[in-house]
Amino acid sequence: MYFSVLLLLLLQLASPSAPLDMPPDSGVYFKQEGKWISLKASAVAGVNTKGLGQYIQTDGFTGLEMDFVCQGVLALIRIPSQKPIFYARGIGLPSDALVVQFEQKKNSRYLRTSLSNSNAANKAGFREKAIRKVDIVIFPDKSFSITPKEDLKPGEYLLTFGNATNSYDFGIDRR
Secondary structure, eight states: OHHHHHHHHHHHHHSOOOOTTSOSSSEEEEEETTEEEEEOBOOEEEEEEESHHHHHHTTTOSOOEEEEEEESSSOSOEEOOSSOOEEEESSSOGGGEEEEEOEEOSSEEEEEEEGGGOBTTBTTOBOGGGEEOEEEEEOTTSOEEEEESSOOOSEEEEEEESSTTSEEEEEEOOO
């Protein structure tokens, strides 16, 4: 009996836990210079479609491409770390979390999706070359962390949970 209780206690101590000072509200956060920064949901300024007519004519057997456009060349949230750790509570599913790099035009950022690219891990159908793989750690309180597996190059990104409308934009600046 004593051994079972000790084993349970050790397992609980070994399991990762959310930072104690993490904000209690639902949202996506990261910590910078000792302060918690809340990411705001990104505002999609427009959606451009390509191939809609053919998609309808073929009953969905051809690829429908959509560009989700965000206004402005830069996201409002700027992150100096190339490997930020995001914490999510009450937002999306850990299995749906993706970091996707924006493509840029003169005055906007956009993400191209295609139904032909969609799968269980990439429900929105983002281009494979735009997806940055992430590590997920789920905590006992059901919050979780999202960390890019590799350093993010300077640029504009979207942290998304399954689709472009449930997402948070941010930018990585040069050091």
